[in-house]
Amino acid sequence: xxxxxxxxxxxxxxxxxxxxxxxxxxxxxxxxxxxxxxxxxxxxxxxxxxxxxxxxxxxxxxxxxxxxxxxxxxxxxxxxxxxxxxxxxxxxxxxxxxxxxxxxxxxxxxxxxxxxxxxxxxxxxxxxxxxxxxxxxxxxxxxxxxxxxxxxxxxxxxxxxxxxxxxxxxxxxxxxxxxxxxxxxxxxxxxxxxxxxxxxxxxxxxxxxxxxxxxxxxxxxxxxx
Numbered sequence: 001x002x003x004x005x006x007x008x009x010x011x012x013x014x015x016x017x018x019x020x021x022x023x024x025x026x027x028x029x030x031x032x033x034x035x036x037x038x039x040x041x042x043x044x045x046x047x048x049x050x051x052x053x054x055x056x057x058x059x060x061x062x063x064x065x066x067x068x069x070x071x072x073x074x075x076x077x078x079x080x081x082x083x084x085x086x087x088x089x090x091x092x093x094x095x096x097x098x099x100x101x102x103x104x105x106x107x108x109x110x111x112x113x114x115x116x117x118x119x120x121x122x123x124x125x126x127x128x129x130x131x132x133x134x135x136x137x138x139x140x141x142x143x144x145x146x147x148x149x150x151x152x153x154x155x156x157x158x159x160x161x162x163x164x165x166x167x168x169x170x171x172x173x174x175x176x177x178x179x180x181x182x183x184x185x186x187x188x189x190x191x192x193x194x195x196x197x198x199x200x201x202x203x204x205x206x207x208x209x210x211x212x213x214x215x216x217x218x219x220x221x222x223x224x225x
Contacts, residue, residue: 058121
């Protein structure tokens with residue numbers, strides 16, 4: 001199991017911005033790192049804070065689509081939008097980090113982070129911090145199917161290029177489980193993180209440079225079941 005530490009301030013990385021006290025949720029990026037013996041190194045330099053009216057039509061369309069196809073995000077409000085410079089495997093880009101927040105009655109806030117290419121509107125990642133199901137878990141075949149369904153909802157016909165690669169699982173707080181399904185395309189892979197009933201928790205495109213990670217592999221191929 002990979003342990004994530006709490007941060008005192010809002011950091012401009014995929015997971016750190018969302019960590020809540022006593023919620024050691026395994027990110028798709030971290031789980032993939034354990035599988036591939038590499039981890040994404042994301043260095044982001046903040047450029048400016050924005051509002052929704054400052055975004056171009058492509059970025060707005062992507063955010064609206066994400067909120068439309070992910071029920072958990074429909075009623076979330078935008079807490080902040082930050083434009084930042086990040087280095088990707090194809091060079092530097094300007095990335096939008098959109099923090100979404102919802103405060104259901106009687107609970108602590110739930111959060112979501114959406115990363116979008118500021119110029120092209122390309123969806124880079126989504127991460128949801130709104131709890132995990134304790135219901136009976138789905139099997140590997142169903143998880144792979146659910147993961148592909150989420151990709152189709154988010155990326156449409158582009159999802160057809162993603163082929164199943166491997167599946168992992170991790171037990172976190174209160175013996176709840178997260179499932180990571182990794183799909184590959186000709187030029188990159190994409191991580192889809194689900195809870196144990198197949199609900200989307202995160203997606204992450206493999207677009208950031210990698211660094212070596214020490215430790216043993218923690219993977220489970222479908223063929224080994």
